Every structure is written in C-alpha cells, then in structure tokens.
Amino acid sequence: MESKNYLDDLSEIKDLMSRSSRFLSLSGLSGILAGLYALIGAGIAYVYLLPAEGESLRTHSTSFSLLVALLLGIAFLSIVTAIGLSYRKAKKNGENIWDATTTRLLINFAVPLLTGGIYILIKIQSDHFGLTGALMLIFYGLALVNASKYTLGQVRYLGYIEIVLGLFCAAFPGHGFWFWTLGFGVMHILYGGLMYQKERQG
Template identity: 60%
Template sequence: MDSKDYLKDISEIKDLMNKSSRFISLSGLSGILAGVYALVGAACAYWLVINYSQGKLLLDGWVFRTCLLILALVAVLSIASAIFLTTRKAKKNNEKIWDSSSRRLILNFLIPLVVGGIYILIILGQQKYGQTGALMLIFYGLALVNASKYSIGDIRYLGFIEIFLGLICAWLPGYGFWIWVLGFGIMHIIYGTMMYIKYDKI
C-alpha cells in the first residue's frame, strides 16, 4: 500500500467521522416553505395594521394579538414542515432522525433561541417593542451559527446574514418590518433553494 492509498483511507475515515458527528439530513425545501410562510404571514399582518390600526401596531389592541397569532402560526408551520421533510429525507437516506448529533443540533439551536424569545417577551411586557424585529433576527442568527457545528456548515452563513440584518434593523428601526421580511422571508427562500440544489436534488 503506497502513500496515496493511506491518504485515501485517511480521507474516508475523516468523512465518516464528520458525518457521524453532524446531522446532515436537513431539507432545503423546508427552508423554502419557511420563507413562504413568513411572507404570507407578513402580508396578512401588514394588511391588518394598515386597514384596522391606521398603520400603527398598538400593544393593547386586537390587531396586535392577531399579529402575534399569525407569527406563532408561521413558527408552527415552519417547524412542522422542517420535521416532516427532514424525517422523510433521513428515511430516504437510511439515516437516523434522532441520535446524538440531532440532539446536539437541537440543543445548540434552542439555547440562543429560547433566551432571545424570553428576552423579547420581557421587553414587550415593558412596552418596549421598537427593537423586537431586530432582536428576533439577531437571536435567530446566533442560533443558526451555534447549531451549524452539528449540521450542514452552510447554515452558519445564513446565520451571519440574519445577524447582520438584525443589526441594520436596530440601526434603522423605521424599516424593521421590511428588514424582517427580508431576513425571515426572502433569505429563507434563497437559502432553501441553494441547499435544495446542493444537497437534495441529486
């Protein structure tokens, strides 16, 4: 066995170790759907605010509660689609859906997300909601970057983009709604399409 064979074996071992420590069955299609849900939800919320709240979102009004319900529905649909499509992809590739790598992925994703969600609820309770969109983007981006160590490395770049957009949103709060739409809607569709072409469409 010459040096080329040794290098080949080492490369194969490295690939196997990398796959065993990462959950790589994430579906690009779920990213596309999450973006579509976000755009539809944003359109519904925008229509409500313009037509029933004179363009201003008041915390004590039914429009605000409806917008929160729409946001929750977008999150539930996105999570449900991700679970369904990722499970289907894992079964197709004969991979386990629930193992140590997927548990690490979920844990590292949820830590920044839950902390961010609690913080946002606290400031909403204090009627300080001007930076809500920025905080959602920043904490979501941090969650993606944190989880990327245990999944497809490409999601860290989406995380960096979300963080960057969150900072811009904090700097330009008057454009918060549109930057939120860009981050959670359009960027998800772009990212999901790229991942679908790269990993799913074989």
C-alpha cells in the same frame, strides 16, 4: 494503486466522522418553504394587521394579538415542515434522525433562541416593542451560528446574514417589518434554494 486506496480510505473515514458528529439530514426545501410561510404571513400582516402610517400598534389590541398568533403560526409551520422533510431525507439515506448529535444541535439552537424569545416577551410586556424585529433577527442568527457546528456548515453564513440584518434593523427604526421580511422570508428562500440545488447535484 495502494496510494489511491489509502486516499479513498481516508475520504471514507472523514465522511463517517462528519456524519457521526453532524446532523446532515436538514433539507434545503424546508428553508424554501419556511421563507414562503414568512412572506405569506408578512403579506397578511401588511394588509390586515399593521397600523396605518402615523398610528402605533397597541400591545393589548386585537391586531396585536392576531399578529402574535400569526408569528407563532409561521414558526410552528416552519418547525413541522423542517422535521417532516428532515425525517424523509434521513429515511431515504438510511440514517437515524434522532441521536446524540441531534440532541446537541437542538440544545445549541434552542438556548439563544429561547433566551431571545423570553427577552422579547419581557420587553413587550413593558410596552417596548420597537426593536422586536431587530431582536428576532439577531437572536435567530445567533442560534443558527451556535448550532451550525452540529449541522451543515452553510447554516453559519445564514446566521451571519440574519445578525447583520438585525443590526441594520436596529439602526433604522421604523423599517423593522421590511428587514424582518427580508431576513425570514427572502434569505430563507435563497439559502434553501442553494442547499436544495446542492442536494440534487449530490
């Protein structure tokens, strides 16, 4: 009996330590919705904004400006959705969404992501945007891996997948749109679905 109580105490201490050092309010549903936003955006871009076969996208064209606006809109919706659903989950579990762990999570996520974003903008200004899709996937994957130690461990594996897709994207130029759609759309939905199922079971 004492042995069982001892094991229960250890389990409780381990759980408390995990909660104090990791942001556990990340919602799987936010991953699903982010993937849906990406797929809808990809559909809009494919039908209305991407150049026809044999043509190239010009940096200062209206289509290019609209494409950038579309990407920013997808990112904004994904971020707002993640914050909103994480807040709802934290409130439901009686947890504080903003603390030192959240700050560390955001810093570790933002540094690789902002670095990649600035680098991509520099390349675009030089009219070198052929590897934009690959760079977005790679730096996003690095951001996920870097931030995973402060949140759900499964985020690391999504990061690895994004990095690998980014490398394949770089190795097969001309197919960046499809790798981007796979990474930001399909993978987010699959990852979010798995996490959401675990949340419902737990």
